Amino acid sequence: MDLREYSVFDIMGPVMIGPSSSHTAGAARLAKIARQIAGDDVKEVQFILYDSFANTYKGHGTDKALVAGIIGLDPDDERLPHSFELAKEQNISFSFVKSDKDASHPNTVRMVIKNKSGDVIEVLGSSIGGGNVVLKEINGMSVEFTGEYETLITKHIDKPGIIAMVTKVLSEHMINIAFMRVYRQLKGDMAIMVIESDQTIPEDVRIRIEHIDGIEKAIVVDSINKA
């Protein structure tokens, strides 16, 4: 038996733009989270589609949903089918590439996002059903979070004390940590920390965290339940 506690609105919901919770609503969610990771000044995006996303993306409107997410639309926004035109108005260019490589999940997309400042951010994620998503990679580094919670992501130097300073700032603002993980590739090199919290993380708190010595960047991804 499934021990998960279902909300009435998990069953009767979500409100979404059709036709598929996994291929449309989930795709829009993934891209919206990627936009928040990349920052607001997106200039160009390449979507690399795997498996079922690659095979059926046109008929499911996965392409329109992904572009909608990149320009910040939610999965229930009725402008979603017109996202291509809206993106062009905002001078955001986009392209789709089908990959023949295997992915860990059939509904997977890699988003290569170029900002106006020239930065390139790569985000990989999967749509796992019912509109739910899992983010799996940021700039080649493995991560794992769902966007269900308010999520703080830091890029920092792998050295003692950084994590303690971040959690201290959060505790001072009465922000409770629901889940927390730290990822690194090499000892003493750059690392990523993902903190999922029960409360919203205000902009001033994010700035305080970004100013901690050793932290290069701090990003807040809104909870999808807030939308």
Next chain:
Amino acid sequence: MYQFSSGFELLELTKKYNIPISEVVINYEHEMTGDSKDTLIEKMASNLDVMRKSIERGLKEDVKSVGGFIGGDAKRLYDKIINNFTISGETVSKAVASAVAVSEVNAAMGKIVAAPTAGSSGVIPGALITIARKFGKSDDELIKSLFTSSGIGIIIAKNATLSGAEGGCQAEVGSASAMAAAALVELMGGSPEEALNAASFAIMNLLGLVCDPVAGLVEVPCVTRNAVGAANALICADLALSGMRSIIPFDDVVSAMDSVGKAMPCALKETAEGGLAKTATGIKLKMNMRE
């Protein structure tokens, strides 16, 4: 405490507190989320609003699906109802036309409520909104019946699955039909036992239904299956309300659906590798889609 994981537990709670299924479900949600009952009712009212709008749009507009296989059929059926030309009569035809309407709006990238999924989103609004209107039920009663539907859906999600990829179409349209049937019984003043009987019949009738979407899209046969899911809910509710009992209890029926879903080959679970998707025409349509 209003927590339940099975039909048996749900029935016990309705007996213990002497309340309908919808009340148990509202209390369950209130306990779990801390949201006030008014807030929950309001949330469900906004779902109802989206459901109504999707029916209206599908009956009025000649919508066209993204894949181009379907569209405009809800409107055509509705025209036949208005002219009294349907075989199954006004009520069934209206429920079916409404279910097809929502399903078509979904396939055309319109706004819908996944109930419980996008692929099966026509069944519950089609059945419930049509019957509520026919019998002059208030929005309050209709909203409550949506909680009854959710309660049935929660039990199926916990003990089997609501996903076509895991359990085939029986898990999507079959579940939606059971959720609608139970809600119809409560809406028409039936008992909680009768509601579960109706839900049992609805699943039994669609047990084994495979998920074999042509070209992998939520179009064919999803739309006509939504039609059948809605009609099936009406029939099963009538059977239960007339006193017919399911000799296999609801929890056993759900467990049968779970085991049938597990026994179903992957080719028949949303992968478009079997059934209608793998017919000569199905393959050709898929090739054409790829340009």
